Amino acid sequence: MPSCWSCPLSKLFEPLAQRSLQLRNRIVVSPMCQYSAEEGVPNDWHLVHLGSRAVGGAAVVIAEATAVSPEGRISPHDTGLWNDAQVAAWSRINAFIVEQGAIPAVQLAHAGRKASTDAPWRGHGPVAAELGGWTPVAPSALAFDAQSPVPLALGEAGIRKVVNDFVAAAMRAHAAGFRLLELHAAHGYLLHEFLSPLSNHRQDGYGGSFDNRVRLVLEVVDAVRAAWPVELPLWVRISATDWADGGWDVEQSIELAKRLRQRDVDLVDVSSGGLVPNARIPLEPGYQAPFAQRLRQEASIATGAVGLITEPAHAEALVAEGIADVVLMGRELLRDPYFPRRAAHVLGDDLTTPPQYLRAW
Numbered sequence: 001m002p003s004c005w006s007c008p009l010s011k012l013f014e015p016l017a018q019r020s021l022q023l024r025n026r027i028v029v030s031p032m033c034q035y036s037a038e039e040g041v042p043n044d045w046h047l048v049h050l051g052s053r054a055v056g057g058a059a060v061v062i063a064e065a066t067a068v069s070p071e072g073r074i075s076p077h078d079t080g081l082w083n084d085a086q087v088a089a090w091s092r093i094n095a096f097i098v099e100q101g102a103i104p105a106v107q108l109a110h111a112g113r114k115a116s117t118d119a120p121w122r123g124h125g126p127v128a129a130e131l132g133g134w135t136p137v138a139p140s141a142l143a144f145d146a147q148s149p150v151p152l153a154l155g156e157a158g159i160r161k162v163v164n165d166f167v168a169a170a171m172r173a174h175a176a177g178f179r180l181l182e183l184h185a186a187h188g189y190l191l192h193e194f195l196s197p198l199s200n201h202r203q204d205g206y207g208g209s210f211d212n213r214v215r216l217v218l219e220v221v222d223a224v225r226a227a228w229p230v231e232l233p234l235w236v237r238i239s240a241t242d243w244a245d246g247g248w249d250v251e252q253s254i255e256l257a258k259r260l261r262q263r264d265v266d267l268v269d270v271s272s273g274g275l276v277p278n279a280r281i282p283l284e285p286g287y288q289a290p291f292a293q294r295l296r297q298e299a300s301i302a303t304g305a306v307g308l309i310t311e312p313a314h315a316e317a318l319v320a321e322g323i324a325d326v327v328l329m330g331r332e333l334l335r336d337p338y339f340p341r342r343a344a345h346v347l348g349d350d351l352t353t354p355p356q357y358l359r360a361w
Helices: 044-055 084-099 156-175 190-195 215-227 250-262 289-298 312-320 331-335 339-346 355-360
Strands: 016-018 021-023 027-029 060-067 103-109 180-185 234-239 267-271 303-306 326-329
Touching (some): 027 339, 044 060, 060 084, 084 103, 103 156, 156 180, 156 215, 180 190, 190 215, 190 234, 215 234, 234 250, 250 289, 267 289, 289 303, 312 326, 312 339, 326 331
Parallel strands (some): 027 060, 027 326, 060 103, 180 234, 234 267
């Protein structure tokens, strides 16, 4: 039994310190694209979508993959952080999240060769130029699949622009009231494309060896960490494996995580896949959690577990057994924004309830 009345009964509901922030529990809303913005500006859909998950009791609410530049969007309807109108719209949403006791966070992203694609419910195919599409960029002129356009290989000036765009977006994120940043280096988007030898065929200082392939990710991390307030956390999402022969794998992920720790990254959000189509992924509850455990143990860095985590007991075990420090949830929180409250009840714990909802508890 806990030694005080206010101590949590479960590990899932123990607070977690991240620099100057205190997460009220270990449940984090995973970034999930909504494909519902206009010109990168979030709207009332995003307010309700993100705000309801803050009311639901999650500790951190991470906004969807938010583009650092117009050409960095996955789709024409992605959110962005490249202008002041976007900052103003995010500020309103973040103020509400804070009022509910959650931490507003954002995942900064560049889609690379997977940019200029349509929303899933519209087929998820390439967007034609006459419909607002554009030519994607990548480390090498290699298309994602047979239906995707061949991207332009980034030159030195393009790489410098990518780094500068991440920095500018981080500064706008702070102005908009975000208090935690996640850099997206997973799921086959631009930073991941530089990491993997399957998508990076460069012959310069950004391709070939491991040191060269991780160079851009580390440059972005260094530049963003220098611009992002020292008292606020910086996370990085990676795909621990491409699930493909000759690709990025968990051993390389461990080495990258060691270098991220040395650069004051506070947590690695451990996902997988996304780089190549038709990868054979052994989907089952918690299938990515072993990767999070290995990085936590072998790189001595805090990690987040994500992937088909749907039950309170499973989420509790991931934290209690030292597999990960936080649990990120996506689809389950789409189905049930109030999962944290249900989990607290199942685990015999408690969450502060908004007074408007007290009659239901």
